[in-house]
């Protein structure tokens with residue numbers, strides 16, 4: 001390095017540190033006390049890991065596919081002069097609207113996710129209730145058993161279901177051996193196996209928030225109901241169930257949202273005609289290498305999910321208000 | 325005399341050996357693991373009584389009430405309501421309503437819905453339901469709050485909702501666990517009055533838990549004083565106050581001066597006790613069965629002791645029975661009465677209550693005044709445990 005270059009380097013270093021100081025001073029002037037820092041933390045997290053990627057995907061969804069690296073046209077180009085030129089295309093969204101494949105995939109995904117959520121709720125509620133009512137010593141063990149599957153790979157567990165459901169799999173063999181069915185049931189590579197896979201995989205996400213809710217429920221409320229002449233089953237419907245609504249909503253969201261975009265389960269367990277948006281996305285991205293359309297699919301998926309979330313959140317805030 | 329026994333039967337059924345109790349608690353014990361919360365309790369409660377359970381915190385009042393309501397099964401013993409064994413009957417089938425100490429209001433229902441809940445279980449017609457809920461809310465002065473949710477109410481208001489919810493079904497047996505603890509004095513007195521009215525009108529049998537003895541005295545027909553899971557005494561308020569059977573009840577209900585001593589002589593009804601604690605002899609007109617030389621306690625209520633300034637020139641006349649000289653240590657002026665604490669030597673303090681008969685700023689007896697205390701033989705009590 002020449003002397004001149006070294007001088008240049010030193011000067012620019014100085015400039016950087018001067019800039020750093022200025023920024024630091026500006027930051028100090030902001031009311032960023034401990035409290036606001038704590039409040040800001042989740043926003044910074046969301047900004048970095050949700051908002052920035054979202055903007056990048058949004059940007060790609062407005063471009064066009066080209067055979068290049070990266071395989072899409074840039075959004076901003078600097079031509080002659082000072083002003084950048086924006087080149088945004090809505091073609092990808094129009095394409096999504098025109099091809100019924102996408103609509104069917106979205107609707108089918110929502111349908112599968114809804115039914116799976118309902119299944120998780122019907123299976124998970126009694127389990128959560130049972131755990132919450134179990135003696136304190138058994139409770140820890142039962143909860144451990146609920147989260148135990150997380151200790152093995154998700155992929156492996158979904159694979160295992162192939163062995164259980166296939167033509168000469170575990171269930172068919174046992175049923176045939178018992179003489180209950182004359183020939184094997186077709187349980188694999190259709191919607192049924194997808195439901196089984198999703199419900200199995202997401203059940204803990206339903207059980208845990210429900211358990212948290214049911215566990216802190218005041219038993220004297222049920223005693224009061226019984227005292228006023230209410231039979232146990234009716235007391236459950238008129239007291240326990242409405243009071244566990246926040247848990248039901250939280251659990252359903254935790255199951256429904258990831259289930260809509262699920263890819264692995266329909267890919268491994270689903271049939272060729274199990275159309276889910278996660279698979280479409282994968283195809284666009286990896287098989288067609290059409291990043292812009294894949295991005296548009298993603299953006300629409302987020303909209304499909306965000307709208308019900310916002311509605312649910314409002315609802316929950318309202319019920320929370322009542323319960324506090 | 326048939327007439328006399330008829331009166332005793334209706335007004336004081338517990339004196340009538342023929343009367344059938346409405347609630348029978350027979351040798352009920354409740355253990356939580358090793359701990360005995362209720363210990364071999366037997367009580368008879370009669371129709372239309374307002375029966376108070378009184379006792380210090382943790383003595384098992386709530387547990388006993390919960391067994392009556394059906395939330396706890398007795399470890400042993402039986403409970404009968406109206407001659408029916410309900411020991412194993414679930415709470416929703418019992419003709420009993422309870423007001424919970426913790427209120428246990430349904431947080432997702434409005435005040436109105438909370439009160440209506442019990443009536444809905446009985447499928448009461450809509451018009452009647454509305455009328456009765458309105459009446460109950462009127463009674464506890466919560467009409468304007470009918471649409472509120474429990475979390476929007478003050479503690480006292482919540483308590484009143486709980487009370488209205490228990491009252492509205494007009495059960496045969498109403499169990500109230502500390503029903504008035506969170507109310508201010510005015511409202512408490514009014515509600516006490518209303519409770520007595522309801523009891524008169526509807527003929528409900530009440531069992532009320534309280535640790536406010538004044539409340540128990542004003543409300544109840546009879547009361548049971550409990551200590552560590554056991555019933556120490558059952559009786560009308562005046563019986564329990566005037567004739568406590570043990571030092572525990574004597575001390576628990578009102579205040580009392582107790583002197584330990586030894587029986588020196590028994591002369592007919594007159595028991596003479598030598599008490600070093602008192603510093604002399606005490607005599608008590610008592611039918612208590614005690615033996616000479618036995619250790620006993622002599623108890624005297626503060627309002628039954630008279631206090632007078634000691635004669636200035638009067639020669640010290642030695643110790644008489646039931647009399648002592650002392651110095652006023654402390655005076656508490658309570659408006660209607662004054663409480664004096666008098667030191668009679670050897671570390672013994674005697675409490676004396678005097679009605680303030682005359683209006684005067686200047687006290688006839690002041691701090692450090694030398695006074696003489698005395699009482700008659702028939703106001704004292706002999707307690708042997």
Ligand SMILES: Nc1ncnc2c1ncn2[C@@H]1O[C@H](COP(=O)(O)OP(=O)(O)OP(=O)(O)O)[C@@H](O)[C@H]1O
Pocket residue numbers: 356359360361379380381382383384385386387388425535
């Ligand atoms: N479920 C339970 N398990 C173990 N111990 C209990 C249980 N319920 C009550 N106890 C114990 O039994 C005793 C009596 O309790 P209880 O609630 O009947 O008291 P209480 O007389 O109502 O007191 P308070 O005036 O404070 O309400 C207490 O020492 C309590 O700790």
Ligand SMILES: [Mg+2]
Pocket residue numbers: 385386387425501
């Ligand atoms: Mg209690």
